[in-house]
Amino acid sequence: MIESHHPPETRDVVRPTTFIVSERLSSAVGTHVTLASETFQWTGSFKFRAAYNVAVSVPNSHIITASSGNFGQALAYACRKLGKTCTVVMPDTSSPVKIEAVKAYGGIVNLIDTERLSRAQRVAALAADHPEAYVASAYDDPLVIQGNASLGEEIARAPWTFDCVVAPVGGGGLTSGVIEGLRAAGSQARVVGAEPLLANDAARSLRQGCIVANDHEPQTIADGARTISLGRHNWRVLQSGISAIVEVPEDAIADAVRLLFLLANLKAEPTGALSLAAMLVDPERFAGNRVCCVISGGNVDPSLYASLVTASSTRESSR
Numbered sequence: 001m002i003e004s005h006h007p008p009e010t011r012d013v014v015r016p017t018t019f020i021v022s023e024r025l026s027s028a029v030g031t032h033v034t035l036a037s038e039t040f041q042w043t044g045s046f047k048f049r050a051a052y053n054v055a056v057s058v059p060n061s062h063i064i065t066a067s068s069g070n071f072g073q074a075l076a077y078a079c080r081k082l083g084k085t086c087t088v089v090m091p092d093t094s095s096p097v098k099i100e101a102v103k104a105y106g107g108i109v110n111l112i113d114t115e116r117l118s119r120a121q122r123v124a125a126l127a128a129d130h131p132e133a134y135v136a137s138a139y140d141d142p143l144v145i146q147g148n149a150s151l152g153e154e155i156a157r158a159p160w161t162f163d164c165v166v167a168p169v170g171g172g173g174l175t176s177g178v179i180e181g182l183r184a185a186g187s188q189a190r191v192v193g194a195e196p197l198l199a200n201d202a203a204r205s206l207r208q209g210c211i212v213a214n215d216h217e218p219q220t221i222a223d224g225a226r227t228i229s230l231g232r233h234n235w236r237v238l239q240s241g242i243s244a245i246v247e248v249p250e251d252a253i254a255d256a257v258r259l260l261f262l263l264a265n266l267k268a269e270p271t272g273a274l275s276l277a278a279m280l281v282d283p284e285r286f287a288g289n290r291v292c293c294v295i296s297g298g299n300v301d302p303s304l305y306a307s308l309v310t311a312s313s314t315r316e317s318s319r
Contacts (some may be wrong), residue, residue: 013081014049014147015041017154024263029279031286034162036155037266037295043105045224045272045297046151046174047074047138053147055082060134064126065089066119068223069098070271070297071138076107087133089122095223095301114217118228139171140231148174152181155189155292162189163289168274168296169193169202169245170225172234178294179241189292192285193238193245194278196220196253201229202238203245211235221250221304224271224297246278246285253277257308260295269300270308 020035038046051074055063062085065075072088079086087108090099094111102109112122127135137144155165155178165182167175175193182189195202199218205211213229220226230238253270256277260266275293279286 013042013052014150017041017151019158020264020266022264025259028259028263029276029286030283031279031289031291033279033291033293034158034160035264035266035293035295036151036158037268038151039266039268039272039295039298041297043070043074043077043101044299045070045074046148046294047071047297048078049150050138050144050147050173050177051075052078052081054136054141054143055079055084057143058134060132061085062087062130062133063136064123064130064133065136065138066123067138068226069094069102070224070299072107072109073098073101073105073299075136076102076105080106087126087130089119089126091119091217091226093219095299095304097301098299101299137171137231139173139227140233141173142233144173145177145180145233145237148177149181149184150177151294152178152183152187153185154181156182156185156187158292160290160292162187162292164192164286165189165292165294166192166194166275166278166286167294168222168225168271169195170199170271171227172202172230172238174294174296175242176234176237179237183241190243191241192278193242194248194274195245196222196225196274197247197249199225199227200247201227203247205230205235206238206242206245221253222271222274224269225274244285246282248274248277248281252281254308254311255280257305258311261309266295267298267300267305268295269297272297
């Protein structure tokens with residue numbers, strides 16, 4: 001029996017990931033791919049794994065965080081289940097669907113213009129006003145990594161043995177958690193990150209051997225990856241645990257969203273589709289491997305999603 005990274009009460013609440021095998025999708029990417037979809041997780045993304053682990057582990061009755069949406073709604077829901085208060089600082093450019101979801105789960109939304117005030121600055125101001133509150137990072141927190149490690153453990157226990165696991169990279173909370181979970185379960189699968197080219201600070205950090213920050217919040221379509229830099233806790237794991245990071249252009253992200261809908265009947269948000277997009281961009285890296293592709297979430301604005309799945313694609317028309 002493998003020891004889990006997270007408390008028993010967290011294991012009892014988190015939904016197991018959904019594994020999907022699509023022959024059509026495998027044919028499209030040229031290698032055997034299995035999707036590990038977190039779109040059916042509570043609040044629609046993997047973020048609930050971390051958020052609940054944070055909320056159940058700290059004694060504070062008020063938790064403050066910053067989020068583009070997925071961690072915010074996950075933390076709001078976790079706090080509601082535990083009778084705690086949650087304040088979420090969100091960019092005013094966040095998806096309306098995600099803003100409304102945070103509110104619906106009971107979170108207090110604090111919208112900011114990130115061109116004038118950073119998320120970190122607003123969180124610091126709120127923390128000064130509420131010294132009793134716990135400030136939770138959406139990714140740079142050992143409790144976040146611990147919660148996300150549960151996904152790595154589930155992938156390691158799947159009915160298939162994978163050579164490679166591909167996962168989206170924003171602040172690094174998901175990939176570092178998956179690495180830790182795979183290690184704990186004794187898996188030898190290598191982990192490849194998938195990052196928007198417009199927000200490629202993690203890839204640049206890996207090349208330079210130190211954390212490199214973006215100059216400003218990148219406006220990639222993958223809003224869950226609009227982070228300034230990797231977290232310090234995540235960087236310590238990624239330095240030794242990630243084998244590569246594939247930088248993905250915006251058109252490939254859109255193509256991946258479309259292919260997941262057309263070939264796997266799966267709704268994914270752009271950030272969630274990053275891992276498949278990495279396989280489209282760099283197929284040689286994955287050729288001949290059994291790949292587990294993490295689809296991290298499915299929370300996407302309906303109008304944006306409709307435009308993505310109905311747009312023409314050079315990749316699709318060439319088949």
